[in-house]
Amino acid sequence: MELSRRHILAMGALGATGATLAGCRRGGGNEGGSGEPGASGTLQFTWWGNEVRNANTTEALDAYMEENSGVTVEPQPGEWASYWDRLATQTAGGTAPDIIQMDMAYISEYGQRGALLDLAEYGADTENFIEGTVGSGIIEDTLYGVNAGINTPTVMINPEIFEAAGVDIPDDTTWTWEDWHDIAVAISDSGEAIGSSAIISNDAMFSAWLRQQGKELFVEGNQIGFTVDDARAWFGMQQQWSDDGAIPSASQIEEDSSKPLDQQDFIVGRTAMSMIWSNQLEAVETSGGSERQLLRFPSIDGSAAQRMAWYKASMLWSASATTEDPEGAVALINWWMNSMTAAEIELAERGIPPNGEISAAIRPNLSGAQQRVSEFIEAIEPELADTPIAPPPGGGQFGTIMARHGNDMLFGNASAADAAQQFVDELTAALA
Amino acid sequence: MSAISELSKLGGGRKALTPQERAARRKENGRDNRAGYLFLLPWLVGLFVFTLGPMLASLYLSLTDYALLQPPNFLGLDNWQAMVTDSRLHQSLKVTFIYVFVGVPLQLALALGVAMLLDKGMRGLAFYRSVFYLPSMLGSSVAIALLWRQIFGTTGLVNQILQLLGVEANTGYVSDPDTALWTLILLNVWTFGSPMVIFLAGLRQIPVMYYEASSLDGAGRWRKFTQITMPLLSPIVFFNLVLQIINAFQSFTQAFVVSNGTGGPSDSTLFYTLYLYEQGFTRFNMGYASAMGWLLLLIIATFTAINFFASKYWVFYDD
Numbered sequence: 226m227e228l229s230r231r232h233i234l235a236m237g238a239l240g241a242t243g244a245t246l247a248g249c250r251r252g253g254g255n256e257g258g259s260g261e262p263g264a265s266g267t268l269q270f271t272w273w274g275n276e277v278r279n280a281n282t283t284e285a286l287d288a289y290m291e292e293n294s295g296v297t298v299e300p301q302p303g304e305w306a307s308y309w310d311r312l313a314t315q316t317a318g319g320t321a322p323d324i325i326q327m328d329m330a331y332i333s334e335y336g337q338r339g340a341l342l343d344l345a346e347y348g349a350d351t352e353n354f355i356e357g358t359v360g361s362g363i364i365e366d367t368l369y370g371v372n373a374g375i376n377t378p379t380v381m382i383n384p385e386i387f388e389a390a391g392v393d394i395p396d397d398t399t400w401t402w403e404d405w406h407d408i409a410v411a412i413s414d415s416g417e418a419i420g421s422s423a424i425i426s427n428d429a430m431f432s433a434w435l436r437q438q439g440k441e442l443f444v445e446g447n448q449i450g451f452t453v454d455d456a457r458a459w460f461g462m463q464q465q466w467s468d469d470g471a472i473p474s475a476s477q478i479e480e481d482s483s484k485p486l487d488q489q490d491f492i493v494g495r496t497a498m499s500m501i502w503s504n505q506l507e508a509v510e511t512s513g514g515s516e517r518q519l520l521r522f523p524s525i526d527g528s529a530a531q532r533m534a535w536y537k538a539s540m541l542w543s544a545s546a547t548t549e550d551p552e553g554a555v556a557l558i559n560w561w562m563n564s565m566t567a568a569e570i571e572l573a574e575r576g577i578p579p580n581g582e583i584s585a586a587i588r589p590n591l592s593g594a595q596q597r598v599s600e601f602i603e604a605i606e607p608e609l610a611d612t613p614i615a616p617p618p619g620g621g622q623f624g625t626i627m628a629r630h631g632n633d634m635l636f637g638n639a640s641a642a643d644a645a646q647q648f649v650d651e652l653t654a655a656l657a
Numbered sequence: 658m659s660a661i662s663e664l665s666k667l668g669g670g671r672k673a674l675t676p677q678e679r680a681a682r683r684k685e686n687g688r689d690n691r692a693g694y695l696f697l698l699p700w701l702v703g704l705f706v707f708t709l710g711p712m713l714a715s716l717y718l719s720l721t722d723y724a725l726l727q728p729p730n731f732l733g734l735d736n737w738q739a740m741v742t743d744s745r746l747h748q749s750l751k752v753t754f755i756y757v758f759v760g761v762p763l764q765l766a767l768a769l770g771v772a773m774l775l776d777k778g779m780r781g782l783a784f785y786r787s788v789f790y791l792p793s794m795l796g797s798s799v800a801i802a803l804l805w806r807q808i809f810g811t812t813g814l815v816n817q818i819l820q821l822l823g824v825e826a827n828t829g830y831v832s833d834p835d836t837a838l839w840t841l842i843l844l845n846v847w848t849f850g851s852p853m854v855i856f857l858a859g860l861r862q863i864p865v866m867y868y869e870a871s872s873l874d875g876a877g878r879w880r881k882f883t884q885i886t887m888p889l890l891s892p893i894v895f896f897n898l899v900l901q902i903i904n905a906f907q908s909f910t911q912a913f914v915v916s917n918g919t920g921g922p923s924d925s926t927l928f929y930t931l932y933l934y935e936q937g938f939t940r941f942n943m944g945y946a947s948a949m950g951w952l953l954l955l956i957i958a959t960f961t962a963i964n965f966f967a968s969k970y971w972v973f974y975d976d
Contacts, residue, residue: 338724
């Protein structure tokens with residue numbers, strides 16, 4: 226009698242625990258998802274951003290829910306720094322959000338490991354997208370993400386510093402990498418500011434420079450598309466920039482890289498030029514308090530037609546492979562990319578919309594800075610080359626690895642040759 | 658006393674039993690145990706579900722190539738072999754060992770020094786105790802680490818003061834590989850408050866009469882310190898030492914924030930835990946990270962064992 230009572234007690238307790246755990250699991254997982262597309266259900270929607278974007282996004286989601294009664298969208302905003310840890314943990318635990326704001330650096334990491342949905346299979350609508358904007362989300366014939374906004378690398382300059390230093394703004398259709406160096410040195414010499422922020426570990430600038438020599442950062446088959454010699458030449462060139470005072474000291478570069486955008490050297494006026502993505506113009510001007518100018522990045526031959534420019538997806542919309550309502554998730558992404566309602570709320574906050582009709586329609590609503598970006602994006606269209614392929618799994622580490630070895634060299638702890646060799650070795654190992 | 662006797666009356670048995678007899682009978686029934694286990698249950702569930710379970714899982718994962726997004730494949734000891742040749746892992750061990758073996762002694766020495774000053778019984782002791790204790794509550798917080806980055810940055814407070822003094826100073830101490838680790842050691846030393854409070858409590862336990870007697874015998878300050886304070890305080894020193902070494906090996910937040918998660922510049926602040934985190938969460942090598950976790954456990958266990966072994970020779974229990 227005693228024994229059985231104890232048994233029952235223990236069983237009861239365990240049962241309760243089990244139920245609690247099961248409850249947790251269900252609560253954290255994907256609820257609803259009746260299977261009928263666009264019917265009733267709950268979609269979890271996650272993104273990283275800033276205050277402006279969080280407000281826009283929530284407003285757009287509310288509008289979607291109003292148009293589609295029965296659909297509930299649960300917003301999960303985040304910060305870049307912790308976003309990827311959370312997403313990795315959620316994905317590993319089988320509780321990934323249904324709709325995921327994705328970055329080019331991680332799309333193949335998630336896509337090739339089977340964590341993302343093939344959006345084309347569930348009716349992703351990219352029909353009106355400008356040429357060259359759909360490709361960024363396609364990896365090995367699968368559409369893992371839809372381009373959320375067009376972005377392109379630029380050299381942004383601070384005209385006030387140029388004026389104060391008495392240096393002419395270069396003609397960006399004919400300037401070369403050497404011109405960048407010479408102009409930066411001239412500005413540094415004037416004492417007004419340091420000529421240029423460093424680009425030693427900037428994957429976009431390294432990529433542009435490689436492409437102008439017929440190479441790439443990454444090629445199909447999860448390989449790097451350049452050699453140790455290329456890396457050595459790049460590091461050597463940057464060492465030269467450093468020796469000549471075109472860029473800040475190694476410790477300043479290191480420090481700058483760990484600062485939030487609004488405190489970075491170029492934004493606060495400590496450097497005159499910097500590589501900045503086009504969609505950041507407005508944020509830069511708002512934080513910096515003065516107007517900046519977008520230049521095309523230079524070429525080796527001094528011709529804009531040869532500079533191998535590209536449209537990059539500022540970010541992408543992906544859906545979880547484990548979503549219970551794939552049609553519903555894709556329907557929301559389609560609405561986001563192709564409806565005027567969403568576009569009028571979002572404008573160009575995530576980059577110029579890749580849907581040509583939409584981007585033309587909203588242009589009058591854009592702020593001055595965003596209009597300039599939109600014009601810039603349009604103007605460079607004749608100079609576009611193929612869009613670089615997404616970094617393979619492990620390739621998201623590119624910038625970090627390059628910065629470590631490049632800065633090691635600038636600190637005087639390694640030769641350009643050693644730094645290049647170690648950089649290539651470590652990157653190769655990370656991809657394997 | 659009276660409460661217990663009141664309680665024994667409430668029991669209302671057939672015949673009056675002493676509390677001892679009553680307890681004995683209850684024990685026979687096993688009712689005590691059952692209630693005990695029931696109250697322990699939340700803790701036991703926590704232990705098995707959230708501690709032992711994950712530990713065993715990680716022991717298994719350390720033998721696999723678990724990539725977080727895919728199911729793991731069994732590899733055997735490959736991860737452990739990889740650790741032998743991983744130069745960044747060796748760098749992270751080096752950084753961590755310097756941090757532990759320089760930072761902990763400095764921190765404890767400062768803690769003991771300040772504790773002895775405060776022990777003199779000054780006015781406003783409670784205030785000073787709080788002031789010194791405060792940093793150790795904040796020390797591992799993100800806010801303080803951010804502040805540290807500002808103070809030791811290129812245009813930070815330290816350089817501003819140096820420039821006021823006419824020194825040409827424009828190096829960022831947190832962003833120079835020669836100094837970055839030292840700023841973190843300084844941050845650790847600055848959080849000496851929690852061992853200090855423990856030292857203070859220990860100092861209060863030492864009977865004043867020992868000092869009075871030694872004064873009569875003509876002992877100086879140094880002699881009192883080495884012959885009375887240190888031996889009698891040695892269990893407290895030991896306790897603090899073990900605790901702080903374990904803490905220091907596990908340091909993470911400060912280096913993570915100061916270096917923005919990279920362990921930079923040039924891996925000069927690549928703490929072991931930071932590298933473990935990088936492997937697990939940014940490189941998706943969760944199997945390798947699990948193996949690293951177990952290595953850390955082994956290292957900490959070894960140092961704690963050495964501490965306990967060595968304590969036989971220098972720790973005195975006054976009983």
